[in-house]
Amino acid sequence: MGAGCGFGPGDHIHYQSDQKHGPAATVTETLVNIDTPKSKLVREASTKRPSRAEAEAAVRTLIRWAGDDPDREGLHDTPARVVKSYGQFFAGYGEDPVAILARTFEEIDGYDEIVLLRDIRLESHCEHHMVPIIGVAHVAYLPDRRVVGISKLARVVDAYAKRLQLQEKLTAQIANTINEVLQPRGVAVVIEANHECMSTRGVHKTGVSMVTSRMLGAFRDDPSTRREVLAMISNRRFIEADG
Numbered sequence: 001m002g003a004g005c006g007f008g009p010g011d012h013i014h015y016q017s018d019q020k021h022g023p024a025a026t027v028t029e030t031l032v033n034i035d036t037p038k039s040k041l042v043r044e045a046s047t048k049r050p051s052r053a054e055a056e057a058a059v060r061t062l063i064r065w066a067g068d069d070p071d072r073e074g075l076h077d078t079p080a081r082v083v084k085s086y087g088q089f090f091a092g093y094g095e096d097p098v099a100i101l102a103r104t105f106e107e108i109d110g111y112d113e114i115v116l117l118r119d120i121r122l123e124s125h126c127e128h129h130m131v132p133i134i135g136v137a138h139v140a141y142l143p144d145r146r147v148v149g150i151s152k153l154a155r156v157v158d159a160y161a162k163r164l165q166l167q168e169k170l171t172a173q174i175a176n177t178i179n180e181v182l183q184p185r186g187v188a189v190v191i192e193a194n195h196e197c198m199s200t201r202g203v204h205k206t207g208v209s210m211v212t213s214r215m216l217g218a219f220r221d222d223p224s225t226r227r228e229v230l231a232m233i234s235n236r237r238f239i240e241a242d243g
Contacts, residue, residue: 055083089125092162097173100155101181104146112185114225116140116232117153126197127164135193135209137161138233141178142185142218142225153178167193167212175214186217188229 050058056079060070068075117139124133139153160173175189190213199206218225 052083055086056080059083088162089123090162090164092159095155095159095162097156097159097177098181100152100159101148101178103152104148104182106146108143108145108147111147112143114140114142114229114232115147115150116229117150118233120154120157122157122161122191122193124161124163124165124167124170124193126195127166129197129201130164131196131200133161133165133167133193133195135191137174138188138190138192139174139178140188140219140229140232141182142187144183144185146182148182167191167195167210171212171214175216179216184217186219186222186225187214188216188219188226189214190230190233 059079059082063070063075063078070076070079118136120137120139122133122135122137125131126133137157139157156177157174160170160177171189171191175187178184178189179187190211192209192211194209198204198208215226219229220226
């Protein structure tokens with residue numbers, strides 16, 4: 001779950017209870033501003049990574065600590081499988097989000113309205129307990145003379161999500177990077193996710209989703225523009241109703 005680091009004035013974290021599991025309740029907390037330094041937009045060099053053999057040995061140790069025998073038939077290949085899956089879970093450490101957004105297009109015939117990519121599947125892992133965070137991300141920006149391929153927005157989400165994360169930090173990193181590279185007139189990122197560190201351990205509260213937002217530029221400064229993008233995100237039939 002989040003650790004209380006987050007956003008500037010007007011950015012909020014909402015904890016919303018699923019009505020299927022009880023009365024809906026929303027708690028909103030305004031947090032201090034967070035900006036991702038330029039040096040953090042790209043993965044910094046870290047200490048030397050352990051070898052695959054060392055990683056598999058660590059998994060064997062955890063299996064023994066859990067109370068089982070890593071040498072029994074059903075668990076014999078588990079360390080190798082776990083290490084392979086970690087390579088997929090945390091592939092974002094090998095991605096450069098800035099480079100993903102490098103190619104843009106300027107032939108847009110003056111288009112200057114909101115570009116929104118909604119319901120991007122998000123899979124991440126809580127950095128406190130290393131269990132899944134599953135949800136969706138909504139990413140919007142107001143272009144300033146150029147746009148980027150929409151698949152690149154989804155790739156930026158994955159590049160940051162496939163790391164050990166806090167949802168608050170993840171939201172800010174995605175928005176800050178898009179703002180830094182594309183330099184649009186505004187960026188809005190909203191993430192809705194379920195945290196298994198809350199549903200499968202600890203307080204064991206199921207049906208609870210966490211919603212975080214990061215608004216920059218026009219989406220922060222202009223209330224009407226903010227309302228417009230939030231309406232587009234929240235109203236799943238916005239396009240049909242407007243057509």
